[in-house]
Amino acid sequence: MKNWGLSINDVDVGVFRDFLQRIIYERMAKCKTVENYFSALSAFYDCLAFEGCVASNIILLFRKRNKAIATLLANRDKEGRAFKA
Numbered sequence: 112m113k114n115w116g117l118s119i120n121d122v123d124v125g126v127f128r129d130f131l132q133r134i135i136y137e138r139m140a141k142c143k144t145v146e147n148y149f150s151a152l153s154a155f156y157d158c159l160a161f162e163g164c165v166a167s168n169i170i171l172l173f174r175k176r177n178k179a180i181a182t183l184l185a186n187r188d189k190e191g192r193a194f195k196a
Contacts, residue, residue, distance in 0.1 A: 119164060127152075127173045149174050 117126065134140040134148060153170040160168050 119159065122169075124169065124173055127170070 130148075131145070134145060140148075149170060153168060153174065156165065156168040156170045159165045
């Protein structure tokens with residue numbers, strides 16, 4: 112986040128959407144890698160919410176709304192070909 116000039120309070124769904132685009136299209140991450148990233152982020156935001164640093168864990172809502180992307184990644188991984196926008 113420091114590279115983007117953001118603090119924890121600046122992070123919103125748009126930032127996570129940009130991050131997701133980057134790991135899918137630029138890094139060509141596999142489905143499991145994407146799941147692992149967001150699992151770790153969710154645990155981090157749970158901790159921040161518990162400590163009162165953020166109001167809630169916004170990762171939970173983001174993951175729920177972006178399940179279609181996980182399905183596309185899984186299909187890309189099964190077929191063994193690049194996924195393009």
